[in-house]
Amino acid sequence: MSASALPVPPLAPPRLRRFASMMYEGVLLFGVVFLAGYLFDTLTQSRSGLMLRNVRQVVLFIAIGVYFVTCWRRGGQTLPMKTWDIRLTDRGGRPVSTGRMLLRYVLLWPLPLLSALLIGGIAHLSGWPAIDTLIVLAPFSIFIWTWIDPQGQFLHDRLLGTELHDLRSTLT
Structure with missing residues (x-):
């Protein structure tokens, strides 16, 4: 088999496009969370987001999944x-x-949650509550592994044997 006949591994989408997709996803997830929260509040007659807080979090986790x-x-x-x-x-x-x-969805969560916990711990230990605002950066911690991975895949994809493919690279 000649070198030119070897299969070319698929390219992972550039980080900027994955980031843009993630931002767009956040806009759509606002609607998913709003609808799930509205249905939850209607069915449980909740008057506050703190009522049945743990159950609400489980319901929202399931709705997003x-x-x-x-x-x-x-x-x-x-x-x-x-x-x-x-x-x-x-x-x-x-x-x-x-x-x-399903497993991919579950494995998406540990790294951002650990990052959020770390940010909260630093804010608590430093006494600077303003550090808590860095919590918005926690979801982007999943990108850290993409600089280590040889194909630029996310850690959860590497662990599960799944991949994100750049469809633009297959069009040209």
């Missing part, structure tokens, strides 16, 4: 991923199983 898994099952893309030409597949380029999608 349902959104992602439902979208990923339809071609491996959410609307922002379609907009930015990004697709989720397994390492062979095949669709991801539902079980792996």
Whole structure:
């Protein structure tokens, strides 16, 4: 087999496009969280976001998970991923199983939550409550691994054998 006939590994989408997709995702998730919260408040007759707080968090976690898994099952893309030409597949380029999608969603959370905990701890230890505003940076901690990974994939994708593909690189 000649060197030119070797399969070319798929390119991961550039970080800037993944970031843009993530920002767009946040806008859509506002609607998902609003609707889930509204239904929760209506069904439980909650008058405050602090009422049944732990149950509310579980319901919102599930609602967001349902959104992602439902979208990923339809071609491996959410609307922002379609907009930015990004697709989720397994390492062979095949669709991801539902079980792996669920696990991917769960494994998305530890790094941002640990980052948020670290930021909160630093704010508490330093006595500077203004440091708490850095909490908005916690979700972006998932990008740290992309500078270490040889293909630029996220850590949760590397662990699960899934990949994000840059569809623009396959068009040219």
